[in-house]
Amino acid sequence: MPNAPLLDPKLDLVFKRLFTDLPDSLLDLINAVRSDQPPVVDVQILNPQILPEDLTGKFIVLDILARDVHGQLFNIEMQARNHDGWPSRVVYYLARNLGRQLQAGDDYSQLQPVIGIHLMDFELFDDERACWQFELCDRRRPSVVFDRSLQLYLVELPKADRLHSQAGGALADWIAYLEHWQEESVMQEIERPAIRKAHQQLQALSGDELVRHQALVRERALYAERTVVAAAEARGKAEGKTEGLRSALYNLLQLKFGALPMAIEQRLMTACEDELTGWIGRVLSAETLEQVFEGGEVAPKR
Template sequence: MHTLLNPTNDYVFKRLFVEAPELLVALINDLRPDLPDITAVEILNPNIEPSDLAGKYIILDVLARDANGHCYNVEVQVRRYGAWNKRGLFYLARTLGGQLQAGEDYQELRASIGLHLLDFDLFTATKTERQQAIWRFEMRDETQPQVTLGNIFQLNLIELNKADRLGLPPGPLRTWITFFKHWQEELTMTAITHEPVIQAMNRLRALSADEEARRQAFVRERALHDEVSFLNEAKREGRQEGRDQAREEVARNLLTMNLLTDEQIATAAGLTEATVKALRDASR
């Protein structure tokens, strides 16, 4: 029996929900239960190109439109990077702005809604932030938040790890969190009764038995690991460069005193004699 693929792998996530639009409808409805349910969606970006899988900085999202013309950008993110929020807002704004053709009435503008599942903790600075896992950002007044420009531009975030730790009230959203965090735990998943999540598990099992899907998921996972390794290596190189600069600054200060030999300065600063000599020659 094949090990189940990880549904938070964005390739697997996209395959699960693009190939079963009815599951995407259920997911959207369950992630935003206070808004009217939708009944069907059109997938606007169903294809996954080979270059997308190896593209370390590409996020495989699902872009869909419901019968009323409202657009949904649904994605899962497994890694945190500095500009993720700007990227999310940029593409959401582009989705909003791209709805109208030249000369069309602004009244025809429909909502653009981002639904991002984050497989990491994002807001952790304060106790209240650490106790909240579901976030909605809209256009509201700062001093009177009840005054709003409407929910036509809306970004929803769900921190999966935090939601799992905090324990949401029983209901469809909680079962989706269980799916994304505990898909490998057979006893846990067999206790699920929410039909869309049961269907998602069945699709995940079928996808996991597909050798080509497993290969593509591995290619995607490797690309994401390569990105993390690249970023960590850049950080390590930056730290090493900073240490080298600090050592050279110590050596320069000792050289200005003109009290020690190059060998003594090299020992004190942690540099080679050749480096100290080069610094001495450069200061002349």
């Protein structure tokens, strides 16, 4: 398809296709985000496939899972929209990948860090910073780190692009690319080989009719998902907080898991506001109904 308009590399389907096709560019992006750490020299992408159901399934996450030569796991994701359950889902995915490393009887010393890298097409924090690094440390003395098994890097792309001085070198180039991929004048100024290769691959993907169709299907699915969530939130405001939460959770559960067992419906009918809020936070990350309700009762707010 000659002169096809470029696809948006921030669409999760395109992002995953782009970087699973180019592991060297993915490696460069990882090192750019983690520039204060020893560079990663090689990665193996563990989930390169994109299944047909991934395009239309509700609440599907198209992330990239990669492992380096030391066994460190990287979970790289492009996130287009903020929602109430998103932070919980991020932590859940990281913890799940950490727990999956060990079998019964394995030594905990065999655990390797799980590192999340989330590029966000929105501003998350009301703060001038745009690039964030989180790990398990003391609240009063953040310099005292208890453990580095779980690490999370967040980049607020619009803010980082606006405050480009915060992200220097390679990361600034990647941010400029992801924010201005359509602007030829910006592309000409970026000389980084990994980004030039990514841009060439984006042009190739944009000219592939099948990929363009998949991107359109994915965009429609994401729009439908946003519409459903927005409608549930609007219903919640109109019906009162507790009843609204109950209605929203019921609809989200049905959309993701189908018809609900009577026991689940009864549980929803008798749940309090704190329980409903906790369960809603688990819906997007849960793979089964049981995972939504696991962990017993939700502690009341204090």
